[in-house]
Amino acid sequence: MPSNIPFIEFKHVDKKYEDRVIFNNLSFNINKGDFITLTGTSGGGKTTFLRMINGMVIPDKGEILINQEAINKQDILALRRNIGYAIQGSGLFPHMTIKQNMLYVPELSLDWNDAQKNARVLELLDIVSLDNTVLSRFPDELSGGQQQRVSIARALAANPDILLMDEPFGALDSETRTQLQDSIKSIQQRLGVTIVFITHDEIEARLLGTRSFELVDGHLTAKN
Numbered sequence: 001m002p003s004n005i006p007f008i009e010f011k012h013v014d015k016k017y018e019d020r021v022i023f024n025n026l027s028f029n030i031n032k033g034d035f036i037t038l039t040g041t042s043g044g045g046k047t048t049f050l051r052m053i054n055g056m057v058i059p060d061k062g063e064i065l066i067n068q069e070a071i072n073k074q075d076i077l078a079l080r081r082n083i084g085y086a087i088q089g090s091g092l093f094p095h096m097t098i099k100q101n102m103l104y105v106p107e108l109s110l111d112w113n114d115a116q117k118n119a120r121v122l123e124l125l126d127i128v129s130l131d132n133t134v135l136s137r138f139p140d141e142l143s144g145g146q147q148q149r150v151s152i153a154r155a156l157a158a159n160p161d162i163l164l165m166d167e168p169f170g171a172l173d174s175e176t177r178t179q180l181q182d183s184i185k186s187i188q189q190r191l192g193v194t195i196v197f198i199t200h201d202e203i204e205a206r207l208l209g210t211r212s213f214e215l216v217d218g219h220l221t222a223k224n
């Protein structure tokens with residue numbers, strides 16, 4: 001369940017690209033356990049908003065805090081480990097097996113032995129409802145829906161508190177999309193992870209979000 005303690009805080013954030021203003025004095029709070037869905041016109045700045053949370057885009061002014069600490073004061077590897085990121089089209093590394101893809105983030109910074117890695121991979125398969133026959137395969141040997149499940153598993157691998165999802169189901173057929181919507185909803189309820197989810201689909205936004213927002217002219221307007 002969402003709490004009322006601000007977990008991710010945007011404080012007076014400005015961001016522009018060259019002379020194009022995307023955000024001007026944006027302040028916004030996300031609570032722990034929120035499932036935020038974000039819609040809005042193309043090019044409005046949704047991806048920019050998401051990427052400011054994991055430090056991939058740096059604001060020109062203002063600050064972003066996670067757990068009451070400014071992200072530019074936090075260790076970047078620890079920050080990224082704590083923030084899973086899943087994008088449309090899965091973003092899996094094509095030359096790595098599914099198992100290697102799933103373990104990518106933990107391998108960067110966690111000193112797990114083989115038994116710990118194998119145990120985590122099995123937990124992740126269970127979380128995203130895949131069986132272990134996929135592990136030795138490469139991404140192009142899986143269906144689009146399976147690839148997207150692996151992408152979610154990879155984003156969850158290091159047990160992050162936050163999951164950022166940028167139109168993750170945009171390229172899937174409607175049946176697969178419905179299955180993955182059910183999955184992400186139950187994953188969120190089971191793990192209590194805080195999710196920020198971008199979508200173009202209003203129905204998806206309403207279905208998944210505990211709080212839904214539309215980004216218009218750099219402002220986030222609540223829709224429910």
Ligand SMILES: Nc1ncnc2c1ncn2[C@@H]1O[C@H](COP(=O)(O)OP(=O)(O)OP(=O)(O)O)[C@@H](O)[C@H]1O
Nearest residue numbers: 017018020022040041042043044045046047048049
């Ligand atoms: N690194 C960059 N340099 C210059 N302009 C950029 C950069 N990144 C994004 N933009 C521009 O900033 C605007 C906002 O981009 P952003 O990707 O955040 O929007 P979006 O709402 O996610 O769009 P979409 O729904 O089409 O994915 C767009 O006009 C985009 O072209």
